[in-house]
Amino acid sequence: MAIALKPVPTLTTERLTLVPLGPEHFAGTWASLQEPEVVRLTGTHATFTRDAVSAWLEGLRDRDDRSDWAILRSDDGTHLGEVVLNDVDDDNLSAGFRIMLGSPRWFGSGYGTEATRAVLGHAFDTLGLHRVELEVFAFNPRAQRAYEKAGFVVEGRRRDALLWDGEWFDAIVMGCLSNVEA
Numbered sequence: 001m002a003i004a005l006k007p008v009p010t011l012t013t014e015r016l017t018l019v020p021l022g023p024e025h026f027a028g029t030w031a032s033l034q035e036p037e038v039v040r041l042t043g044t045h046a047t048f049t050r051d052a053v054s055a056w057l058e059g060l061r062d063r064d065d066r067s068d069w070a071i072l073r074s075d076d077g078t079h080l081g082e083v084v085l086n087d088v089d090d091d092n093l094s095a096g097f098r099i100m101l102g103s104p105r106w107f108g109s110g111y112g113t114e115a116t117r118a119v120l121g122h123a124f125d126t127l128g129l130h131r132v133e134l135e136v137f138a139f140n141p142r143a144q145r146a147y148e149k150a151g152f153v154v155e156g157r158r159r160d161a162l163l164w165d166g167e168w169f170d171a172i173v174m175g176c177l178s179n180v181e182a
Contacts, residue, residue, distance in 0.1 A: 003090055003127050003129065006064045007020070009122065011069065012118075013114045014114070015111070016074055016080070016118065019070050020061075022060060022070075023054065028102060029079075031079075033048050035102065038103065041137070065086065066086035067084065067085045067086075071099075073111075079102065080101055080102060080111050081102040081106065082099070083100075084099070092131070094129060094131035095123060097133065097134040099112055107142065110146075113146045113149045116147065120132060129178060130177060131175055131177055131178070133174065133176075134152065134175075135158065135171040136171070137171055137172070138170040144172060144174070147174050152176045153175065154173070154174055157171070
């Protein structure tokens, strides 16, 4: 049985509203991609054009292999970033997870943990997944702590997984299971 990632529902938390990511989120997405620290933390080597980002956001509506949300602050609608479930393995009830807070000013405020918990709730309680996994670069212990607060545990390490500015960095592999309480 295929896990249905579409339609992407709106998810709400105490401070956040997660809505399907689309063309209406271009300004926030583009601003995120201009933040050097955000690009480094995601390990993104690509250079993006406005047209490519716009086409990507438009194309998300037609993709049924992933769920993408814009993270919006509920009180004022500020675009804080995006969160994704992708790489679904129907046979093993698992999926990949990715989150990006779009500016260093949002780091350390608990928004990432809050959004992560919301998506994990959807993944486990609505989609029926058993496992969600991610990778975080070793130079980002703040994100690793946020993932641990949401229920992820370290499962391994991919040595020298990222070459950034001439230096190698490990990727920490983490997973969260449906029967684990955060």
